[in-house]
Amino acid sequence: MPRPTKQSPERGGARIRLLEAARDIIRAKGFAATTVDDLCKTAAVTKGAFFHNFGSKDALGVAAAEFWAETTSGFFAAASYHDPADALERILAYVAFRKAIIAGDLAAFTCLVGTMAQEVYASSPDIRDACGRSIFGHTATLEADIEAARRDHGIAGDWTAESLARHTQAVIQGAFILAKAGNDPALARESLDHLDRYIRHLFHVAEDDAK
């Protein structure tokens, strides 16, 4: 990704390249260990460009969380797990989709805002809240399907769609931690199998043999 020259000025690219660099580097090293110089080098911009676009390193953290929220919501909105006509099938397809994208390099599939929230929740409330909005904004996209599936299948139970949606996220985030601690993505996929089984249990449907 070449620097914009003075002749062909696609200027304004610095901000996006810095956010992309932040997304990749922070997932690998964490927020505190990521330096402004790291980001500038990877994005091929100077410090002047950094502090022109972001008032501080913390401000970049907030912007990175918002950038993550925007790009991932687009990514999930476009995914095919929304296709099934049955709401429960959409939920199970979502879990299967989350499992399917867990592969390859850890920093490539783990969650930026989960990582950042874990690290800065006490020292940087602004970043923490931006991460919170990203996470809980995503869980909210599941609620309607859970609610619909519950109606369709006549499920009672002393749980809410909201809490199940959040629990889904908790399992995913926790799965990432085990994968990192054990340095093995399979540890994450394993937990998603349990989540799949739990949801099928809740809705009284049989387990999927082809796993």
Next chain:
Amino acid sequence: MPRPTKQSPERGGARIRLLEAARDIIRAKGFAATTVDDLCKTAAVTKGAFFHNFGSKDALGVAAAEFWAETTSGFFAAASYHDPADALERILAYVAFRKAIIAGDLAAFTCLVGTMAQEVYASSPDIRDACGRSIFGHTATLEADIEAARRDHGIAGDWTAESLARHTQAVIQGAFILAKAGNDPALARESLDHLDRYIRHLFHVAEDDAK
């Protein structure tokens, strides 16, 4: 916690005080944001003491993970959730216990090694592996009970005791992340309710009304 004087030399205390400081500060600020000076100040020792006991900041990270493994394994071994004669009841008591200790300040109940593993998994393999040993060492303590409960209740199912033990940890770790992101411990307890429900489903027992 006073400094050991030359008159009443409880010397050797520096190492433990540094490990306790690491446990508390790293849980609040993360590993990278925790400085050696922070630790020395809180432990009331000098830098000389720090680098006498630990060869580097990374070495302290490894030692902190091992210290965590030791102290928590003692803590859990002594807990009363082991009391019930029935293995399944012990498992459910474990989940209830984990839920019960989620209260008050976030840094007081969250997991040091989960936090560290998340942050340094790529940049410091030594710390990562020490965290992994702590986490998976703990999950291993659940396996015997899960295996026994499975026999006692005649449960088949295409899952292993090992994977369920790990999933339990994943839920707990993920619950901590949601609690941090939402700045509310109730978000963590909520996921443990789902975990409780999942385990009861797996073993075909009724839900607990008194929750």
Next chain:
DNA sequence: TGACATATACCGACTGTATGGTATGTATAG
């Protein structure tokens, strides 16, 4: 149309301080 002003987006050298780490000294135990 052209001259001029203003704003945007970026560059790159510089700075004060914080940080991990070192070197040397000292009191005490055995």
Next chain:
DNA sequence: CTATACATACCATACAGTCGGTATATGTCA
């Protein structure tokens, strides 16, 4: 007399952030 467990002063570097400058786009008024 030696090893341990510190204390203290010091160092090189890395870090977030600053500041003065430049190239380009855009607006505006004669």
